Structures are given as C-alpha cells and as structure tokens.
Amino acid sequence: MPTLSDIVAARERIADRIHHTPLLSATRIGASVGAVLMHKCESLQKTGSFKVRGALNRVAQLDEAARASGVVTVSAGNHAQALAWAARDAGVRCTVVMPTTASRTKVDASRGYGAEVVLHGTSGIEAFARAHELAVERSLTFVHPFDDEAVMAGQGTVGLEVLEQADAVDDVVVPIGGGGLIAGIAVAIKEKRPSVRVYGVEPTGAAVMRKSLDAGRPVRLERMQTIADGLAAPMAGDLTYPIVRQYVDDVVLVSDDEIVAAMRELLFSAKLLAEGGGAAATAAVMSGKLPVEGRRVVAVVSGGNVDRGRVREVLGDD
Amino acid sequence: MPTLSDIVAARERIADRIHHTPLLSATRIGASVGAVLMHKCESLQKTGSFKVRGALNRVAQLDEAARASGVVTVSAGNHAQALAWAARDAGVRCTVVMPTTASRTKVDASRGYGAEVVLHGTSGIEAFARAHELAVERSLTFVHPFDDEAVMAGQGTVGLEVLEQADAVDDVVVPIGGGGLIAGIAVAIKEKRPSVRVYGVEPTGAAVMRKSLDAGRPVRLERMQTIADGLAAPMAGDLTYPIVRQYVDDVVLVSDDEIVAAMRELLFSAKLLAEGGGAAATAAVMSGKLPVEGRRVVAVVSGGNVDRGRVREVLGDD
Numbered sequence: 001m002p003t004l005s006d007i008v009a010a011r012e013r014i015a016d017r018i019h020h021t022p023l024l025s026a027t028r029i030g031a032s033v034g035a036v037l038m039h040k041c042e043s044l045q046k047t048g049s050f051k052v053r054g055a056l057n058r059v060a061q062l063d064e065a066a067r068a069s070g071v072v073t074v075s076a077g078n079h080a081q082a083l084a085w086a087a088r089d090a091g092v093r094c095t096v097v098m099p100t101t102a103s104r105t106k107v108d109a110s111r112g113y114g115a116e117v118v119l120h121g122t123s124g125i126e127a128f129a130r131a132h133e134l135a136v137e138r139s140l141t142f143v144h145p146f147d148d149e150a151v152m153a154g155q156g157t158v159g160l161e162v163l164e165q166a167d168a169v170d171d172v173v174v175p176i177g178g179g180g181l182i183a184g185i186a187v188a189i190k191e192k193r194p195s196v197r198v199y200g201v202e203p204t205g206a207a208v209m210r211k212s213l214d215a216g217r218p219v220r221l222e223r224m225q226t227i228a229d230g231l232a233a234p235m236a237g238d239l240t241y242p243i244v245r246q247y248v249d250d251v252v253l254v255s256d257d258e259i260v261a262a263m264r265e266l267l268f269s270a271k272l273l274a275e276g277g278g279a280a281a282t283a284a285v286m287s288g289k290l291p292v293e294g295r296r297v298v299a300v301v302s303g304g305n306v307d308r309g310r311v312r313e314v315l316g317d318d
Numbered sequence: 319m320p321t322l323s324d325i326v327a328a329r330e331r332i333a334d335r336i337h338h339t340p341l342l343s344a345t346r347i348g349a350s351v352g353a354v355l356m357h358k359c360e361s362l363q364k365t366g367s368f369k370v371r372g373a374l375n376r377v378a379q380l381d382e383a384a385r386a387s388g389v390v391t392v393s394a395g396n397h398a399q400a401l402a403w404a405a406r407d408a409g410v411r412c413t414v415v416m417p418t419t420a421s422r423t424k425v426d427a428s429r430g431y432g433a434e435v436v437l438h439g440t441s442g443i444e445a446f447a448r449a450h451e452l453a454v455e456r457s458l459t460f461v462h463p464f465d466d467e468a469v470m471a472g473q474g475t476v477g478l479e480v481l482e483q484a485d486a487v488d489d490v491v492v493p494i495g496g497g498g499l500i501a502g503i504a505v506a507i508k509e510k511r512p513s514v515r516v517y518g519v520e521p522t523g524a525a526v527m528r529k530s531l532d533a534g535r536p537v538r539l540e541r542m543q544t545i546a547d548g549l550a551a552p553m554a555g556d557l558t559y560p561i562v563r564q565y566v567d568d569v570v571l572v573s574d575d576e577i578v579a580a581m582r583e584l585l586f587s588a589k590l591l592a593e594g595g596g597a598a599a600t601a602a603v604m605s606g607k608l609p610v611e612g613r614r615v616v617a618v619v620s621g622g623n624v625d626r627g628r629v630r631e632v633l634g635d636d
Contacts, residue, residue: 022340024362043589044342267629271361271591271622304589308633311585315626315633 001243002149004191007156007184010057014154017056017089021045023165023298026270029286034293037285038169039270040162043278043304047113049230050158050181050302051082051145057154058143059086067092072140074124074131076102077230078303079145084115095140097131099123105307124234146180147237156184162298163192170295173281175302176200176209176251178233179240185300186247200244200251201284203228203259203276209244210251212236227256227310230277230303252290254283262286263314266301275306319561320467322509325474325502328375332472335374335407339363341483341616344588347604352611355603356487357588358480361596361622365431367548368476368499368620369400369463375472376461377404385410390458392442392449394420395548396621397463402433413458415449417441423625442552464498465555474502480616481510488613491599493620494518494527494569496551497558503618504565518562518569519602521546521577521594527562528569530554545574545628548595548621570608572601580604581632584619593624 002010021041030037042050059071070093073083080096087094094115098107099122110117120130135142144151158181162172172189174182179200186198202210203226212218218236226232236244244251254262259276262283266274274282281299284290290297320328339359348355360368377389388411391401398414405412412433416425417440425435438448453460462469476499480490490507492500497518504516520528521544530536536554544550554562562569572580577594580601584592592600599617602608608615 019343022342022362024340025337027364044340046345048589267591268626271366273585273589273591308586312630312633315630 001239002153002156002184002187004187006149006153007160007188010153011157011160013060014053014056014157018053019045020161023162024270028269029265029282030297033285033288035285036296038166038298039272039282040158040298040300041272042158043272043274043301047078047081047085048303048305049078049082050155051078052085053157054151054154054180055079055082055086055143056089058148058150059090059092061150062092062141066141069139069141070094071143072097072131072134073143073145074127075145076124077106078305080106080110080115081113083143084110084113088114095134097127097134099127103307146178146233147239149239152180152184152240154184155181156188158300159185159188163189166296166298168296169196169298171197171199171290171292171297173199173201173284173290173297173299175231175277175280175300176202177231177277178235178237179209179244180237181300181302182248183240183243186243190247197249198247199284199290200248201280202251202253203231203280204253204255206232207253208233208236209241210253212241213245213251226276227259228276228280230275231280252284254280254287254289258283258287260314267314272301273304273306274301275303278303319557320471320474320502320505322505324467324471325478325506328471329475329478331378332371332374332475336371337363338479341480342588346587347583347600348615351603351606353603354614356484356616357590357600358476358616358618359590360476361590361592361619365396365399365403366621366623367396367400368473369396370403371475372469372472372498373397373400373404373461374407376466376468377408377410379468380410380459384459387457387459388412389461390415390449390452391461391463392445393463394442395424396623398424398428398433399431401461402428402431406432413452415445415452417445421625464496464551465557467557470498470502470558472502473499474506476618477503477506481507484614484616486614487514487616489515489517489608489610489615491517491519491602491608491615491617493549493595493598493618494520495549495595496553496555497527497562498555499618499620500566501558501561504561508565515567516565517602517608518566519598520569520571521549521598522571522573524550525571526551526554527559528571530559531563531569544594545577546594546598548593549598570602572598572605572607576601576605578632585632590619591622591624592619593621596621
C-alpha cells in the first residue's frame with residue numbers, strides 16, 4: 001500500500017511536469033442537491049486525464065537498465081496516452097498494446113505521443129497477455145494501469161491538491177475503474193484528514209469494485225457495458241481492493257443515463273468537456289445517491305478524452 | 319477613460335464576488351503556430367462570461383437612491399445575465415430589455431437570475447430605445463453594456479489577473495464586441511507593463527472597431543452577420559474607441575469558419591466549451607494572422623454561453 005509519504009514524494013517528483021489543475025465551483029449543480037459542489041478538473045490535466053500523474057511517478061523511478069529498455073502497458077485509453085507522454089518526457093521508449101477494436105482516435109493519440117502501438121486480440125484480457133509476453137521478450141518494464149504502488153501514489157497527489165485548494169471540504173467523490181485513483185486519493189485524504197468522507201462511483205455496467213466489496217474479495221467481470229469506457233476495468237486490483245475496503249466510505253453506482261445527464265450539465269453549466277468516466281462523480285452527486293445535502297463536496301472530473309460522436313450522442317436530438 | 323487605479327479599485331470591490339478564473343496552458347494549439355499559448359478562462363466565470371466583472375463594479379457604485387430604484391439595460395446575451403446576477407447579489411431590482419427575437423434560453427437565463435425581462439422590438443436599436451424610455455419612466459439607472467467607465471474598469475480586472483498569473487507574457491489577445499473588455503484590459507496592461515502587446519479580434523461580419531479605426535472615428539454597422547453573437551455590437555463606444563486607438567497594437571478579423579474551428583479545438587483539445595465570441599481570440603492565434611511565433615501568448619476565452627443547437631453545428635456531421 002502506498003503511504004502518505006510515498007504520495008508526498010510523488011508530488012515532489014512530478015509537480016513541475018504536470019498541471020496544477022483548478023478546483024472550480026459548480027454552484028448551480030451543487031444547489032440542485034443542496035450541496036456546495038466543487039470540481040477538481042483533471043480533464044484539464046496534461047494528456048486529458050489524471051493518469052499522467054501515476055505514469056510520471058512510475059517512470060521517474062525506473063532504474064538505469066529499465067530506462068534503457070523501455071516500458072510496456074495495456075490500455076485502450078487514458079493510461080496509454082499518459083504513459084506514452086510520460087515515457088517520451090523522460091526519454092524512455094514506450095510500447096502500448098491495445099485490442100484491435102480500440103478506437104482510431106485513441107491509437108492515434110498514443111502514437112502522437114511517440115508510443116509504439118501493438119494491436120492484438122479483441123479483448124482487454126488478450127491484450128494484457130500480449131503485453132506481458134512483450135515485457136519478457138523485449139525486457140520491457142510492465143506498467144500496470146492501476147495495480148501498482150507508484151502509480152497509485154502518483155494518482156494520490158490529486159488528494160493532496162484537493163485538501164490544499166478547498167478551504168473546507170466534507171466529501172470527496174471519485175470515479176472507480178480499477179481503483180488506482182481512489183486508492184491514492186483515499187490514502188492521502190484519510191491519512192491527512194480522516195474526517196473527510198471519500199466516496200467511490202462506478203457505472204452500473206462495470207461495477208467491479210462494488211461487486212468485490214460485496215463478495216469480500218477482488219472479483220472479475222465477464223461482461224461490461226457502459227458509456228464510461230475509461231471505467232470498464234475487468235477486475236479490481238489486488239492492491240487497490242484492500243485500500244478501498246479500508247478507506248472508502250461507500251461505493252455507489254450510476255446508470256449510463258445519469259452519466260450522460262452529468263456530461264451535459266458539466267458542458268452547459270460548468271462549461272467543461274468530460275468523458276463518461278470523468279462525469280461519473282458528478283453524476284453520483286446529481287443523482288441524490290450520496291448524502292451530500294448541506295455539505296461541501298469535491299467531485300473529481302477525472303478525464304476529458306471523448307470523441308465527436310459521443311458528444312453528439314450526449315447532446316441528443318431535441 | 320478608466321485609469322489603472324480605477325481598475326485596481328474595481329478589483330478590490332469585486333474580488334470576493336467573482337471567480338479568480340484559471341489561466342490554462344493550451345500546449346497543442348500553441349505549438350501549431352509555434353507559440354506558447356495560455357487561455358484566460360472567463361468562460362468559467364460566474365454567469366458564464368467576463369461581463370459580471372463590469373456589472374458588479376457598476377452596481378457597487380450606485381448611490382442610495384439609484385439602488386432603491388433599480389437598474390435597466392439592453393442586451394440579448396451575456397451582459398443581461400451578468401447585470402441580473404450582480405443586481406440580485408446587491409439586492410437591486412433589474413430590468414432587461416431584449417428584442418422579441420432573443421433566444422428563449424437567454425430570456426430564461428436572465429429571468430433565472432431574477433431580472434424582469436421586457437421584450438420589445440426586433441432589433442438591438444429598438445430595444446436600446448425602449449431601455450432608455452424605461453430608465454426615464456421608472457427612474458432606473460441605465461447600465462451600458464460597454465460604454466461606461468465603471469463597466470470598463472471592471473472588465474480591466476481580467477488584465478490585472480493575467481499579468482499576475484502568467485510568469486511571462488508577450489501578447490494578450492482579446493475579443494471585441496463594443497470594446498469594453500479590451501479597453502479595460504488594455505489600460506491595465508499598457509499602464510502596468512507597456513511592452514506587452516494587446517491585440518483585438520473581431521468577426522469579419524461584425525467588424526465595427528476595425529471599421530472605426532479605419533475611418534478614424536466610431537462608426538455604426540447597418541448589418542451584422544456572425545456566429546459570434548456576443549460580439550455583434552452595432553457601434554464602437556464613444557468611450558471605448560479612443561482607448562482602443564491609443565492602446566491596442568492591432569485589431570484583426572476572423573471568419574465564422576475560423577471561429578468554429580477554434581470552438582472545436584477548444585472543446586476537444588483544451589476541453590473547454592466556448593461560445594463563438596469566446597473562441598475568437600483563439601481563432602485569431604490559430605489563423606496565423608497575428609505575429610505570435612516564438613512568443614508567450616494569452617488568449618482571453620471571454621464566454622461559454624452557447625446552446626445545444628450551436629454546439630451540434632460546431633461538431634459537424636463527419
């Protein structure tokens with residue numbers, strides 16, 4: 001488990017490479033549920049999501065030999081772009097394995113940041129296996145998208161910033177995919193200010209952490225179906241799960257319709273473009289599923305990488 | 319003309335009522351023209367545009383009698399919402415005259431902030447006349463959308479913030495409607511740091527300031543046609559024009575296509591929703607019409623109030 005001092009060290013390591021993203025008031029959305037709502041805007045982070053924090057922290061700690069050989073990961077989305085960016089920034093070669101079904105936009109974005117993209121298999125599971133093979137064949141260091149202490153510590157820097165930026169905060173609401181972001185944030189916040197509640201949010205169609213908590217152990221999902229593709233992790237992490245169990249006050253679920261409504265509200269009220277996963281925390285606040293009335297709430301808008309077609313869907317026809 | 323000390327005083331008056339909007343890097347957009355580009359995000363300001371700065375500064379300086387009677391203005395857009403908000407915040411009654419052609423969204427937004435909306439005439443000119451009549455009939459104070467020293471001083475606080483937020487800045491690029499925003503910003507910047515260049519941007523279809531500069535006096539436009547409705551002022555201000563002439567280094571024009579391209583780039587690269595007028599400065603930078611290569615440039619994203627239909631147009635069909 002990453003400690004608070006790991007997270008503080010991560011911050012020193014990455015602070016001058018990332019954006020100190022703004023914490024913005026969302027008065028109108030908050031008022032709709034009787035809360036004072038603020039958004040921590042990681043959609044405005046370099047590469048368009050928080051993922052670059054963990055990637056940078058991981059790459060910064062590679063030893064000489066590992067730096068010379070390069071890194072490899074599997075991701076069809078934000079982690080791929082983030083690791084590609086962080087590796088290039090550090091002068092390290094990066095290989096990303098994506099399923100052949102990955103969107104052209106995301107393949108191009110990773111290539112744009114200088115990564116070699118290997119298309120393999122039709123599922124995340126197959127791509128995962130290929131990435132592990134490549135790690136062995138080419139002596140690459142595998143950088144897990146979430147189940148990695150350095151990655152979690154990097155993501156936890158969001159929590160440190162929230163505590164500094166908010167004059168007062170009662171609740172912090174965080175989207176969950178594999179649990180790396182919320183694990184890091186929960187350690188940072190509960191170790192520094194235990195009275196602050198930390199809530200997790202998952203899409204109904206990819207609720208691996210909720211199911212793991214209910215089962216009492218990390219489970220895998222056979223099928224996932226959600227507009228929040230960034231949150232569609234097929235398993236809870238062996239490392240992230242116990243942290244969530246220990247530190248997170250509750251994990252609630254939101255439907256795709258609730259996510260779309262939040263994306264729309266973020267766009268037209270807060271003027272921010274969020275991807276589905278990026279809007280999940282706001283969706284949970286708006287849905288009334290969290291006891292936030294009368295409280296000061298920070299929702300993490302975790303990413304903004306979404307293509308035109310999806311935005312068109314969100315706008316609807318009326 | 320508002321002085322630097324008027325602007326500093328304005329800031330003290332309004333600072334705790336407004337958002338200190340972020341200055342965000344736009345690395346990719348800047349790199350496309352060889353510049354280091356930052357956006358001053360007034361789209362994230364209260365009521366969705368910079369207009370609330372001037373409105374608050376004006377309302378704060380009403381005397382007792384004027385406060386008791388109330389204020390009136392004419393605007394089909396951001397100034398209406400801003401004045402309604404500022405007046406309500408100060409406990410002052412607000413009347414807004416809009417042409418009968420004003421969009422339902424904008425009428426509703428002003429009513430939502432507590433203003434009485436009077437629909438009159440089919441043009442800004444007719445609505446303007448009605449607002450002046452109401453001012454006399456009801457002893458209301460008319461608050462001009464731009465040609466007012468207190469309003470300009472309020473808008474100028476954007477310039478003070480930019481100088482403080484940017485480690486270094488060479489050029490500041492500002493959209494022009496009637497000229498209130500650029501007049502305030504230009505005074506602030508040229509009085510504090512004269513080496514910084516200030517550029518104005520107008521849409522080709524509503525280029526009243528460019529035409530006024532070319533004519534050597536403030537002119538009126540018979541017709542306007544632009545996607546940037548917030549910049550469609552029918553006249554340059556008698557007060558704003560001489561300030562622009564004295565302080566602004568150049569005023570360039572951008573087409574609607576260039577504005578749409580900038581709105582799209584702001585949305586998908588910077589993750590920010592900007593209205594047409596709000597994207598005009600970014601459009602000017604992207605267009606290559608400004609000599610910004612190798613320079614540190616701040617473009618003011620002046621507003622983000624845009625409805626779904628317009629965003630759909632910006633997304634296009636491909």
